[in-house]
Amino acid sequence: MMEIDLDHLRGWIGREDAASETLSETLALQYHSTFDRPGGPPGPGDSAPRLIHWCLAQPVARLSETGEDGHPALGGFIPPVPLPRRMWAGGTVDFNGDLRVGDTVTRVSRIEDVAVKEGSTGTLCFVTVRHEIGVDGEIRVGERQDLVYRASGGGGGKAPPPAARGAHRRRVDPTPPLLFRYSAMTFNGHRIHYDRSHAVGTEGYDGLVVHGPMQAALMLMFAGDLAGRPPDAFAFRGLFPLTDTAPFQVNAAESGDGMSLWTARDGGPEAMRAEARWASGRACASTA
Numbered sequence: 304m305m306e307i308d309l310d311h312l313r314g315w316i317g318r319e320d321a322a323s324e325t326l327s328e329t330l331a332l333q334y335h336s337t338f339d340r341p342g343g344p345p346g347p348g349d350s351a352p353r354l355i356h357w358c359l360a361q362p363v364a365r366l367s368e369t370g371e372d373g374h375p376a377l378g379g380f381i382p383p384v385p386l387p388r389r390m391w392a393g394g395t396v397d398f399n400g401d402l403r404v405g406d407t408v409t410r411v412s413r414i415e416d417v418a419v420k421e422g423s424t425g426t427l428c429f430v431t432v433r434h435e436i437g438v439d440g441e442i443r444v445g446e447r448q449d450l451v452y453r454a455s456g457g458g459g460g461k462a463p464p465p466a467a468r469g470a471h472r473r474r475v476d477p478t479p480p481l482l483f484r485y486s487a488m489t490f491n492g493h494r495i496h497y498d499r500s501h502a503v504g505t506e507g508y509d510g511l512v513v514h515g516p517m518q519a520a521l522m523l524m525f526a527g528d529l530a531g532r533p534p535d536a537f538a539f540r541g542l543f544p545l546t547d548t549a550p551f552q553v554n555a556a557e558s559g560d561g562m563s564l565w566t567a568r569d570g571g572p573e574a575m576r577a578e579a580r581w582a583s584g585r586a587c588a589s590t591a
Contacts, residue, residue: 312384312417316416319380321410321412322410323360323407323408324360325408326351326355326407327404330355332344338521346404347404348405351401353527353537357516359410359436360408360409361491362375372387372389372493372505372506373492375492380412381450386426386427386428386452386453388455389450392451392541393449393515393540393541394447394449394538395446395447395537395538395539396446396536397536398533398537399443402436407438409436409437410434410436411434413432413434428451431450432448455507464572465572470556473525476550477546482513482547485517486514495512496514510547511547512546513547513551513574515541518545522553522565522566522577523577526579529562530562530579535580541574545567545568549568550568551571551574552566552567553566554566554567561578561579562578563577564577
C-alpha cells in the first residue's frame with residue numbers, strides 16, 4: 304500500500320479552472336471527417352455533434368511543464384496525486400441543448416472530490432471533476448468526470464469473461480491515424496495513444512490505447528444513429544483497456560427506456576459500457 308496524504312490532496316476540492324473557445328467550422332469539419340460521418344459537416348449556426356465539447360477549451364500547458372507521459376504536470380488545477388498511471392475512468396453527461404458552429408463556448412471546471420481506495424491493482428486515487436459548458440451564460444452541457452490514478456505495473460486477478468454480442472453492432476478499426484487525430488482534436492498529449500514504445504515498453508499495454516472518450520463518442524453516435532436523434536443523457540465507465548492491435552465492435556441493445564452500449568473486441572471482454580437516455584422517453588432502435 305502506498306502512503307498518500309489524502310488530507311493534502313483534498314485541499315484541492317473546490318478549486319476551479321475556466322477557458323473559452325469558439326466552435327469553429329474547421330473543428331466541425333475535422334470532427335465530422337475523423338469519424339467518417341455521413342453527409343456534409345455542420346456549417347455556421349448548425350448544431351454540432353454532442354461530445355464535441357471535449358475538443359474545446361482544453362487546458363494548455365507549456366511543453367516544459369508536461370510530465371514524462373505527456374500529460375500536464377499535476378499540482379495546478381488537478382491535485383498532485385503521487386501515482387503515475389492515470390485514466391479517464393468514466394463519467395456522466397447531461398445535455399440541455401446543442402452547441403452550434405460559431406458559438407463561443409465557455410468551460411468552467413471544479414474539483415468536486417478526491418478519494419483513495421485499495422483495489423486489485425493496489426492503491427487507487429479517484430478525482431472527481433464537475434464541468435459546466437455554456438454559451439452566453441446558458442449551460443448547455445453538465446458533466447461529471449471521473450479520473451483514476453494508480454501505480455505502475457499490470458493488474459492482477461482473473462481475466463474478465465467475453466462480452467455479449469449486441470443486437471446492433473458497428474465495427475471500428477482503431478488505426479494509428481484515427482487515434483492521432485482524436486488526440487490532436489482534444490489536445491491530449493498522453494503518449495499511450497500515439498507513442499507505441501511508451502505504451503508498450505513503459506506502461507505495459509500490448510499496443511496503442513484507444514481513448515476512453517473516443518469510445519464514448521463512438522457509442523453516443525451509434526445510439527443517436529439507431530434512435531434517429533442523439534441522447535440527452537449519457538453515462539459511461541471504462542472496464543478494460545482496448546488497444547489498436549485488432550478491430551473492435553460498438554454494441555447496442557435497447558434497455559428499459561433507453562439503450563445500453565458497450566465496446567469490445569470479438570471474443571474479448573467489455574472495454575467500456577454506457578447507458579443512453581432520451582428526455583422524451585424510450586428510443587426506438589432501427590437497424591444500422
